[in-house]
Amino acid sequence: MTITTKIKEFGKYLGYWRVGITTADDFDEYLEKLNSRENYEFILKNNIVTCSPKKLMPSAKSIVVLLLDYKQKSIPENLDNMIGSIYLARCYNPQPHSLNGARLKLMVDYLNELGCEVRDDIHVPARWSAARAGVATIGKNNFAYADGIGSYIMIYTLVIDKELEYDTPTLQNKCPSNCTKCKDICPTQALLEPFRLNPKLCIGYNNWMTKEVPLELREKIGSRIHGCDRCQQVCPRNKIKDKQIMPKDEYLETISKELTLPAILNMDDDFFKSRIQPIMYNYISKPRMFKRNAIIAMGNSGNESYIPDLESAMKSDDELIREYAGWALDKLRGANKK
Incomplete structure (x- = not known):
């Protein structure tokens, strides 16, 4: 069994939906798009992403991309339009003592056992990594989508020093050609056109990235205090998830009574x-x-x-x-x- 196969099988053993592998080459096209658009300067200024992983890790050769299906339980009604589902799932930048933090550490430990040098602190563009690794496509609403589960996915990337077998990129658009539901539903009109977002109009950005929320946006934020799912909730590509009957998340059921x-x-x-x-x-x-x-x-x-x-x-x-x-x-x- 090759090291690539071992990595993919162990990732699925841990519960990741998909595991893909891509090179640690620079993300030149992503950087070019950032530099060509207004309102994205804060991403580069604050080092939110790294487009040249080898500058931080000269030995880097591959990126292991892990997809987690995070929407497996129902959300209490009073939290549904208040907090984004990815945060309620406790999987975004998971804390070390959490279930998802422990899962990620087990993956890192396994890579170390295989003789890999691993960096989990190099924040390469996650969606682009997933598309380059053949495990996701990018939708018109700028979310990454995986076949079978839609956009309710968390992407983890691990930069390693081993050259592996690389997957075929999935860079094509799978959204219906005439669909504009995500753009039409966006409360703040942050989606300017397919695949193009003004992040400073996004509810999430105004929840946490700026102290002063413009008056013209405050009403449009509605009840959302930490993120927004509207463009995902109306997306036809998420119907497979929306139709599923999911068990309750007992932890969320407990705290929802107090989260007023x-x-x-x-x-x-x-x-x-x-x-x-x-x-x-x-x-x-x-x-x-x-x-x-x-x-x-x-x-x-x-x-x-x-x-x-x-x-x-x-x-x-x-x-x-x-x-x-x-x-x-x-x-x-x-x-x-x-």
């Missing part, structure tokens, strides 16, 4: 550590931005029962909290007068 907007706005350290961090540790490390996001959702709710909590927030020492609480109060009171 007032609880997030008024959270103490214990609530933050026990209810927020386990699922929303990805981009925000302090309670402040979660509180701001909860305030925006309150303002968009039309629910006047939130007014006392917002009035209390107006007394906060944090100017950001006061600013957004004032906006939310004006919006709720204005709606109630109509």
